[in-house]
Amino acid sequence: MAAALTPQRSGTPESSPFADSNTPAMRANPFASPYTSRPVSTAGSSTGIRNAHLSQRYFHSRRVQKGEVEKPWLQKKDPREKWVTIIPLIGLGIGILLAGFLVYDGLRSVVNHKYCPVLAEDFSGGALNDRIWTKEVEVGGFGNGQFDMTTKSDENVFIKDGQLWIKPTLQDQKLIETNNVVDLLADGSCTSSVPTNCIVATNTTNGTIINPVKSGRINTKKGATIKYGRVEVKAKLPAGDWLWPAIWMMPVKETYGAWPRSGEIDIVESRGNNYTYAQGGNNIISSALHWGPDAANDAWWRTNVKRSALHTTYSKSYHTFGLEWSEKYLFTYVDTRLLQVLYTNFDEPLWQRGAFPLSNSNGTRLQDIWSQTGRDSTPFDQEFYLILNVAVGGTNGWFEDxxxxxPWVDHSPTAPRDFWNARDRWHSTWQNEGAMVVDSVKMWQQC
Structure with missing residues (x-):
């Protein structure tokens, strides 16, 4: 009986007695140790260990001798390497020069004219100077359908702690809930020459009411006007739903005709509603110029700019709202002349810039009423006076339906009553009594 063949466990697959040309080669185990098992006979023998493993070493370390470390930086450098430093420095220098030029150009564009003081009002006297200021008294809504009647009462315009307050207040409830008439012509207090701006009534049958709010509006037409110059009003705007504060200017004379042919300068307007209001609340201000051949073709939208407050609102603290105006340009700003809101160059006739239609909606041909002066700044080339006021509501679209x-619809005949009926909702939002507080007013004439 032949002896059984015992397969060998070591050696290559080719050494196996079972290997033949038809048997695939065995692959090495990738997870096996690089060192084979040490024979028992070599245990304890350093020579045996060294001899067994000498051919299978994969790493050998030694102490690096002094002078053996390569030092490529001591070798001769490639002359092109210097450009790795030079090119970034050139780019940095160009950037600095460009930034400097932009700052210079911005400062150069702010022309420093010579100015003569016209008004410096800090309200330290405790009362309005009636040689300068006029309290406007009307009930007609000033063409905007405003819900406030302006009064000469100290309830709505007064000075407290050296600051001017323009504060809206609720109307006397009895005047609204029963048939009544307010006739400003009778007591001679009306400051408008239009009778409809002086008389208003409550009629419980048809739903019309006397203005549901009282407020204040003052101007400098009597004693402080400028034609080209500067204006600065330091003020804190009011916070509260449907309040409409404004610092603006109107022409002393309607040289080129009725509004807006003779122009209007809005230094700042805002809304008292909070930042969630769809059109922007007291976190946004706007500046605009109104100009056009008639009310239907007012080109204000071509010269209107908004600016948001940075992480705050314009009712949280005082800001300086300014205007600089010359024959060549007009711009408004907040706190500094470099932080501009609206900038308009008078470098072409405004009639040309307006691109007005040939005729109005009635088919009447529109006439160029400004270019005949030869001045590109027309109609903003006449004396203007300053107005400060806090309006409430309105039906002209300033608050969109x-x-x-x-709580009201602009074209509703009962809009003022609808507004009054919602007073529990909006009056409670009026912070600091809904007042615009003015710290100072300054005006200069270019001279």
Missing amino acids: GKSGK
């Missing part, structure tokens, strides 16, 4: 819970 259907936005953020507006």
